[in-house]
Amino acid sequence: MTECSVMVEHAAQTVSGYVSVDLAARVAGISLAEMQRIAARFAKGSTEPWCGAVLIVRTERVLGCRHRDIAVASLAEWMREALATNRFRFRLAAEQVEPGAEMRPDDFLLLHRAVAxxxxxxxxxxxxxxxxxxxxxxxxxxxxxxxxxxxxxYGWGFRDDALSGISADYLDFLDRSRRQLGMTDRYYGAVLADLGGVDLPRRLDGAGFVRVADYMLRLGLPWTLPERAGMDRAAAGIINEARHQLGVSQADHEMDLITIAGGVLRLRDLDTHGFYRLHAAYLKAGYLMREPAPPVAGEPGYITQPQANLIWRLWQENGGVDGDTSAAGLDRWLGFAGGLASLTAAGAGKLIGEWLSPRIERRTAVADALRVGHRAGWETPICAERAAEAIERSEAATAPEFS
Structure with missing residues (x-):
């Protein structure tokens, strides 16, 4: 039995409560009118099985309208299993969530659309x-x-009117700014439509927010964009590692910050929402999170943690020895009794220099060739393409070989 089937079987055992006639019709693959006739028959006391089950139906009148629901436990087994799948279980949760609960019915319906x-x-x-x-x-x-x-x-590419492209503090900035500038609803709506392509602020994406915010700032606001607490170093390190691993250029990274992370102009201005979105986008693009670098004590005269981080990254990028990129493999390759932690700061610097110097020299040569190409009248796109190819070839040729 596969892991997925086990999870469905477990979920089917825990699905309970009542399901609406409408959702039951969707699960059964029949029309709503036919399911209503079936539910009405059981509500009147019929004991003749339908699909091998005798349904338990409750009837409730709300504001003069009659509503019927069916006990999930009374449904045929195949219907209970279907309700436990991702195709239907979020709709069922939207029907069963209690009023005043932390999660709302619309949240589960949004999740249903996202999964679908x-x-x-x-x-x-x-x-x-x-x-x-x-x-x-x-x-x-x-x-x-x-x-x-x-x-x-959102980072994986899902878009929905109920899922705002920018964070709450930026939405608040727009609202405060339009009031400060005395914009009428018609004026503000025109700005949103012309610069953001939307009719409501919450429907703005990051790029639209940047255009609208820039327009407002140029009108003479007495404040700037909201100040955010800087991202912690670990989170910023993850994004930078993903950029490096995927080969994302600075220009593309800045565009990702705007379009995916919610109109952010600098990495340090990322909030939690923006981090999760950008991180998810990079994971989908193929980013593989590596194990963190081995910690070192950082005693005076010995290798520092930043040096250890760089050595570890180069070791991982170039596949270690025979595919072994573990910390133990690195220690064995170094050949010291204490491994990486026993390197002196000077020794670590020498090792890093040996590994990086060929790359730096080749990048410098490529940059020089690029400048010469510009003077020779090359077209910019051709220059960029030739430079990128040259850098890729040079870095493959100058990658350190561990043996």
């Missing part, structure tokens, strides 16, 4: 859903976990 969009890579979807529930039932999902998962969906 196929934006999430298959190898990351189940992990994301498991993190949402934290090992518990779907209805026990927290707002924090839900927001994190939806940020990942």
């Amino acid at each position: 969009s196929g934006a999430c890579p298959a190898n990351q979807l189940q992990h994301g859903l498991s993190a949402l529930c934290a090992g518990g039932p779907l209805l026990a999902a927290t707002r924090e976990n839900f927001d994190c998962l939806m940020d990942h969906f």
Whole structure:
């Protein structure tokens, strides 16, 4: 039995409560009118099985309208299993969530649309859903976990009117600014439509926000964009490592900050939402998170942690020895009793220099050739392409060989 089938079987055992006639019709693949006739028959006391099951139906009148629901436990087994799949379980959760709960029905419907969009890579979807529930039932999902998962969906490429492209502080900035500038609703709507291509601020994406905010700032606002606490070094290091691993240029990285991370102009201005979104986008693009560099004591005269981080990155990038990129493999290759931690600062600097000097020399040569090409009248795109190819060839040729 596969892991997926085991999870469905477990979920089918925990699906309970009542399901609407409308959703039951979707699961059964029949029309709503036909399902209503079936539910009405059981509501009147019929005991003749339908699809091998005798349905338990409750009837409730709300503001003069009659509503019927069906007990999930009374449905045929194949329908309970279907309700436990990603195709239907978020709709069921939207129907069953209690009023005043942390999660709202619209949240589960948004999650349903996100999963149905196929934006999430298959190898990351189940992990994301498991993190949402934290090992518990779907209805026990927290707002924090839900927001994190939806940020990942945004980074994976999912877009929806209910999922804002910018964070709350930037939305508040726009609202305060339009009031400060005395913009009428018509004027503000025209600005949003012309510069952002939307009719409501929450529908702005990062690029649209930058254009609208820049326009407002040029009108003479007495404040600038909201100040944000800088990203911690670990988070910034993850983004920088992903950039380096994927070969993302500075220009493309700046565009990613704007379009994916919510209109951010600098890495240090990323908030939690922007980090999750950008991180998810890089994961989808093929970024593989590496193990962190081995910690070193940093005693005076010995290797520092930044030196260890750089050596570790070069060791990982170039595949170690015979594919062994572990810390133990690096220590064996160094040949010292104490491994990496026993290197002196001077020895570490010499090792880094030996590994990086050929790359630096080749990059300098390529840059010189590029400048010569400009003077010779090359077209800029051709120059860039030739330079990129030359750098790629040179770095492959000058990568350190561990033996």
